[in-house]
Amino acid sequence: MESANFNADRTAPSAPKPSSSTRNVLSSDVEIKGTVKFQHDLIVDGKIEGDIQSTGNLTIGENARIKAEVKTGSVIVYGKIHGNLTAVERVELKSSAEVVGDIKAKVLTIDAGAIFVGKSTVGTPSQSAPSQPELKPIANQAAVAVTQPLLAEK
Numbered sequence: 001m002e003s004a005n006f007n008a009d010r011t012a013p014s015a016p017k018p019s020s021s022t023r024n025v026l027s028s029d030v031e032i033k034g035t036v037k038f039q040h041d042l043i044v045d046g047k048i049e050g051d052i053q054s055t056g057n058l059t060i061g062e063n064a065r066i067k068a069e070v071k072t073g074s075v076i077v078y079g080k081i082h083g084n085l086t087a088v089e090r091v092e093l094k095s096s097a098e099v100v101g102d103i104k105a106k107v108l109t110i111d112a113g114a115i116f117v118g119k120s121t122v123g124t125p126s127q128s129a130p131s132q133p134e135l136k137p138i139a140n141q142a143a144v145a146v147t148q149p150l151l152a153e154k
Contacts, residue, residue, distance in 0.1 A: 022040040022041065023040070023041040023042075023043060024038060024040070024041065024042045024043070025042075025043045025045070026042070026043070026044045026045065026046045026048075027045055027046060028045045028046050028061075028063040028064075029046065030045075030046035030047070031046055031047040031048075031049075032046070032047070032048045032049070032050070033048075033049045033050055034049075034050045034051075035050050035051040035052075035053065036048055036050070036051070036052045036053070036068075037052075037053045037054060038054045038056055039054065039055060039056050040056045040057075041056055041057045041058075041059070042054065042056065042057075042058050042059070043059045043061060044058070044059070044060055044061060044064045044066065044079075045061035045062070045063045045064050045079075046063070046064060046065075047064070047065045047066070048064075048066050048067070048068050049066075049067045049068060050067075050068050051068055051069050051070075051071075052066070052068050052069070052070045052071070052072065053071050053072070054071070054072040054073060055072070055073050055088070056072065056073050057072070057073055057074045057075075057076075058070065058072045058073075058074070058075045058076070059075075059076045059078070060075065060076070060077045060078055060079045060080075060081060060097075061078055061079055062078045062079050062096050063079060064078070064079030064080065064081075065079065065080050066079070066080065066081040066082070066083065067081075067082045067083055068081070068083045069083050069084050069086075070083060070084070070085045070086065070087075071086045071087075072086075072087055072088070073087065073088050073089055074087050074088070074089040074090045074091070074092075074105075075087050075090075075091045075092070075105075076092045076094065077091070077092065077093050077094060077097040077099060077114075078094045078096050078097055079096070079097065079098075080097075080098040080099075081097075081098070081099045081100070081101065082100045082101060083100075083101045084101040084102045084103070084104075084118075085099065085101060085102070085103045085104070085105070086103075086104045086105070087103075087104070087105040087106075088105075088106070089105065089106055089107065090105055090106060090107040090108070090109070091103050091105040091107070091108050091109075092108075092109045092111075093108075093109065093110045093111060093114040093116055094111050094114060095111040095112060095113035095114055096113070096114070097111075097114040097115065097116075098114075098115040099114075099115065099116045099117070099118065100117045100118060101117075101118045102118045102119050102120065102121075103116070103118060103119075103120040103121070103122075104120070104121045104122075105120075105121075105122060106122070106123060106124060107122070107123075108120055108122045
């Protein structure tokens with residue numbers, strides 16, 4: 001009977017499978033120079049100089065000091081980043097964030113108090129945007145400006 005229990009116990013536990021909720025943490029005493037790659041979630045509170053690449057979610061803690069090109073699924077920034085941020089989904093700059101570099105994302109949120117120096121490209125451009133010649137001529141813009149006061153008087 002003991003051997004039956006042993007076999008049952010031996011087969012019951014299975015190896016843990018990586019899940020999408022896996023969170024990796026680089027604490028404030030960690031410094032990395034080079035390329036950081038990860039798949040799920042990463043919280044950085046230390047220093048990174050180089051590149052950060054991922055399809056997952058990156059959280060930059062308040063103590064973090066990053067000098068890197070960041071390409072990831074989404075980014076939440078509480079600390080300081082010098083470098084360009086490119087996110088497939090979203091970039092969130094919290095009130096303690098300082099970002100010097102360009103941002104590209106589908107969604108960009110900036111809390112009051114956050115510092116952002118750079119240019120941003122937000123959203124996904126529609127394919128029909130370049131084929132709208134009526135927005136380009138200056139004469140049409142002047143005509144619109146002249147007709148607006150007439151509409152306002154009615």
